[in-house]
Amino acid sequence: MATHFDLQEQEQLDQLKHFWKTWGNLITWVLIVVMGGIAAWNGWRLWQGRQAQQATGLAEAVESAAQAGDAARVQQAFEDLRSGYAGTQQAGQAGLLAASALLDAGKPDEARSTLAWVADKASDEGLRALARLRLAALLIEQKDYDGAMAQLSGSIPPEFAGLVADRKGDVLALQDKKAEAVEEYRKAWQALDERIDYRRLVEAKLNALGVSVLASAAGAGAAQ
Incomplete structure (x- = not known):
């Protein structure tokens, strides 16, 4: 019985040696x-x-x-x-x-x-x-x-679109390009959330140029 186990162990050992010889380098790497x-x-x-x-x-x-x-x-x-x-x-x-x-x-x-x-x-x-x-x-x-x-x-980024348009409006207004400035201020007013105080500043800039965004918005709503 002991001889049987010795042979079995030797066979397993030989199989392990063969496996390691075949795959050992790959496993190591x-x-x-x-x-x-x-x-x-x-x-x-x-x-x-x-x-x-x-x-x-x-x-x-x-x-x-x-x-x-x-x-x-x-x-x-x-x-x-x-x-x-x-x-x-x-x-x-x-x-x-x-x-x-x-x-x-x-x-x-x-x-x-x-x-x-x-x-x-x-x-x-x-x-x-x-x-x-x-x-x-x-x-x-x-x-x-x-x-x-x-x-x-x-x-x-898109979330800054309102502020960018407002700043562009400032540049155009200073260059006496009223129509272009109004267009940019309108974009800014529309893009800015109505809960933001800065939107009222943009509205004041439009008013200074003779444009009432509230009146325009009311007119657009009535037309619909």
């Missing part, structure tokens, strides 16, 4: 690839976490400098954030804050450059849209109407 992938994924997550942590620290430095009114430190902190962590959401958010602080400090050209970077490079499309709107407003103040319209004609 599959395990290496799988374990390497897991290690790479964990490493990437660790790196991403460190990036976010360091970016947050620099973004807080921008905020602290802005609150202190230290324009030079705002610029330095944002430059460090932009150069090292441009792909993070913190960089876009800090850029908007830095631009506002630079404007308050009487540095419109630096603010313009910062907003241009956010408009082109921020990782979040909503932040890019906000930067374009703010940059357009700054360009309007600087009477660069073509530049402002160029910013407003770029790719912007």
Whole structure:
């Protein structure tokens, strides 16, 4: 009986050796690839976490400098954030804050450059849209109407359509293009939610141009 078990065990051992000889290398490489992938994924997550942590620290430095009114430190902190962590959401958010602080400090050209970077490079499309709107407003103040319209004609998410149309109306009104301005203000008024206070400002702009949107809306309703 013992001999029978010995033979059986030897046969199983031979089968295992044959199997490993046939498939051993493949199994080894599959395990290496799988374990390497897991290690790479964990490493990437660790790196991403460190990036976010360091970016947050620099973004807080921008905020602290802005609150202190230290324009030079705002610029330095944002430059460090932009150069090292441009792909993070913190960089876009800090850029908007830095631009506002630079404007308050009487540095419109630096603010313009910062907003241009956010408009082109921020990782979040909503932040890019906000930067374009703010940059357009700054360009309007600087009477660069073509530049402002160029910013407003770029790719912007649909939810910003009302604000974009309003800003376009401002540019056209300043260029004495009344009919075109009215058209854009109408678009803005229609796109903005009636519960938003800003919609009343757009309505006031139309009234100033001799257009009553409420009367127009009532007339359209009666015609139906």
